[in-house]
Amino acid sequence: MQWHSSENTEQLAHTLAETVTGDLRAAIEARGQATLALSGGNTPKPFMEQLARCDLAWSKVIVTLVDERWVPADHPRSNAGLVRSHLLKGAAAQATFIPLYAHAPTPESGLPRVASRLDALPLPLDVAVLGMGEDGHTASFFPEGDHLREALDPNGSARVLPMRAPGAEEPRITLSLSLLIKARALYLHIEGDTKRRVLDDASQGADLPIGAVLNAAPNLQTYWCP
Numbered sequence: 001m002q003w004h005s006s007e008n009t010e011q012l013a014h015t016l017a018e019t020v021t022g023d024l025r026a027a028i029e030a031r032g033q034a035t036l037a038l039s040g041g042n043t044p045k046p047f048m049e050q051l052a053r054c055d056l057a058w059s060k061v062i063v064t065l066v067d068e069r070w071v072p073a074d075h076p077r078s079n080a081g082l083v084r085s086h087l088l089k090g091a092a093a094q095a096t097f098i099p100l101y102a103h104a105p106t107p108e109s110g111l112p113r114v115a116s117r118l119d120a121l122p123l124p125l126d127v128a129v130l131g132m133g134e135d136g137h138t139a140s141f142f143p144e145g146d147h148l149r150e151a152l153d154p155n156g157s158a159r160v161l162p163m164r165a166p167g168a169e170e171p172r173i174t175l176s177l178s179l180l181i182k183a184r185a186l187y188l189h190i191e192g193d194t195k196r197r198v199l200d201d202a203s204q205g206a207d208l209p210i211g212a213v214l215n216a217a218p219n220l221q222t223y224w225c226p
């Protein structure tokens, strides 16, 4: 794992946005389009704000999510709502967005629709930006998740799975580890000493979902600030 430290939230957001912009530009030059999977939660807001201001051929960028809470897009906890509010504005509104929520009562019943939407997503992803909770979850790979073993299989064939877990406020849907680790560029974006300690614990063998990413993705680059 490569480690990149910044002094504060703004600097971290700026550095990561510049890095991701470079990756997306290179992908557009090489293949005519670029794919980007983003995490939700609180940490990515300033990063998305910075990324939205970057000079890119946004009409050639396809954006999706690493995971989603099974709530409609206008719900305050929607990761899609976060992307729409903080990234898909100005020139960046020209990007194509593939949401992971479908209007269905459960992620299990909505899964076929989401899976068929993902057929339009060129793989491997050019860039995936993971986050991490203080419980060691990343994407929606939650400790004790009902589909955790399947989701964390680095050779698994599923691209997207439902997930329910005691530590998750609502049912989830998540891209699989096997899809995420194939990303041409894979980043982990975290802040704070607690998350740093959790990551250290995982790298020393603690049984945490983020540990599965560390084991399966030696190309992971972590962007952190205190």
Ligand SMILES: O=C1O[C@H](COP(=O)(O)O)[C@@H](O)[C@H](O)[C@H]1O
Pocket: 038, 039, 040, 041, 042, 043, 044, 066, 067, 068, 069, 079, 130, 131, 132, 133, 134, 138, 139, 140
């Ligand atoms: O629920 C989620 O949490 C994690 C971490 O979020 P943060 O607020 O601690 O930054 C996030 O990576 C994931 O995408 C999201 O669904």
